[in-house]
Amino acid sequence: MANKPKINATAKGHEYFRVRALVGYDCTGKHIYKNFYGSSKSDAEKMKNDYLKDLQDGLNPDLTSQSLSQAMHTWLWDIEKFSGIKSSSFERYESIYRNYIKDSKLGLLVVSEIKKLPVQKYYNSLIDTGKSESQVKNLHKLLNKFFKYAETEGYILKNPLVGLKLPKDNEEDIEEDDCVVETFTNEEINKIIENIGNVKLRYIILFALLTGCRQGEILALQKSDIKDDIVKINKSVRKVKLFDDEKTYEHEMKVTKPKTKSSNREVPLTAKLKNELKRLEKLVAEEKLKLGPEYTNNNLLFPSITGTHIDAKNLRRSWERALDNAGIPRKKFHALRHTYATRLFENGTSILTVSRLLGHSSTRTTEIYTHVLEDIKAKEVECLDKILKEGL
Structure with missing residues (x-):
């Protein structure tokens, strides 16, 4: 049921038409109407009819008219934030949304009108401007999660990302720094250790070098994680943003x-x-004795001077100073992990063993060390010559 078109005057004196449609009932049984406005009677009627058709098709027309940026913002801050996800995951979602959706051309598109082609073109443009395949893949995961929600809630009839082709991404371990392998020579390592003295950084460096553990894994370790000369790696620590709202947040260390x-x-x-x-x-x-009752005992293997987790930013600064003092060109802390793997390969350790020690999900990831593997393969095949007798 709908009322007849009615002419109304705007504040500027222009006339427009208004029609109403019955869209439901409230909890008391009272009619709920929605107004539609147009510059002519036919415009207003068309708006009303389009709205009623969307309702009949199972869509939520009040939401489908939103841009992707608007709709994702609402979903992210009013739905996803309170869905029980980890704060580190929400921080990652917020960063992806802010950098790739919020002010992008794709973000301006109306949710209900988005098809595969504009999304595919946007992905391709990101690659063309230097974004990594992993970055595009992470964006796709977030968009896919949103569109699944939108489909369930009636924003859209079908998820437009189904069947979309992604750039190939053969690198499973993103932390291996886009396959750039930096290592230290034995001479460089010894020079760093000799110059550093008896400070905590010395032991963190040696632990990374002799176990191949990632920085976050090392800083999360507790003394109880070491038993029978074996260290169990089962957690990581990093500083994350805890949001109160879009503009208010604080940092906190999260294991x-x-x-x-x-x-x-x-x-x-x-x-x-x-x-x-x-x-x-x-x-x-x-350190614990010196600080006394103010020391926080977290049973950490590598605690700060107050007993808390060491901040990664502070560790990076100390690491860079140590390299500078030793006269060694700066490399990332992660180069110690690469050095660990490289030395194992150089000493004949199998790729499967190295892969498991590094915690890679497959040996394909470990193959970033091809510069070492190729030399090893060349030496190992020489044993085949022993099959033949001397003189042949």
Whole structure:
């Protein structure tokens, strides 16, 4: 049921037409009407009819008229934020939305009108401007999650991302720094250690070098994670944003589970590393005694001087100073993990063993060390010559 068109006057004196449609009833049984306005009677009637058709088709027309940017903002802050996801995950979602959707051309499109082609073109443009395949893949995951929600809630009839082709991404371990492998020579490592003195960074460096663990995994370790000369890797720590609203947030250290099952692993400790950890224990005991009751005992293997988790930014600064003092060109802390893997390969360790020690989800990820693997393969095939007798 709808009322007859009615002429109304705007504040500027222009006339427009208004029609109403019955769209439902409230909890008391009272009629709920929705107004539609147009510059002519036919315009107003068309708006009303389009709205009623969308309702009949199962769409929510009040939402489908929103842009992707508007609709995703509402979903992110009013729905997803309170869905029980980890704060680190929400921080990642918010960053992806802010950098790739909020002010983008794709974000301006009306949700209900988005098809595969404009999304595919947007992905391609990101690649063309230098974004990595992993970045596009993470954007796609978030968009797909939103469109699944939108489909369920009646924003759209069908998820437009179904069947969309993504750029190939053969690298499963994003932390391996886009396949750029930086390593240290033995001489460089010894020079760093000799110049650093008896400070906590010394033991963190040695632990990374002799176990291949990631920085976040090392800083999350507790003393109880080491047993029978084996260290169990089952968590990581990082600083995340805890949002109160879009503009208000605070940082907090969060311990989380590793991103993949394969990251949960056991790594044996070398004899030298075990001795170094004994020296570390004495250093930590001195710090604890010095601070007294103000010390926070978290049973961490590598605590800050107050007993809390070491901030990654502070560690990076100390690491860079250590390289500068030793006269070594700056490389990322992650280069210690690459050095660990490279030395194992150079000493004949199989790719499967190295893959498991690093916590890679497959040996394909470990193949970033091809510069070492190719040399090893060339040497190993020489054993085939022994099949033939001398003189042949």
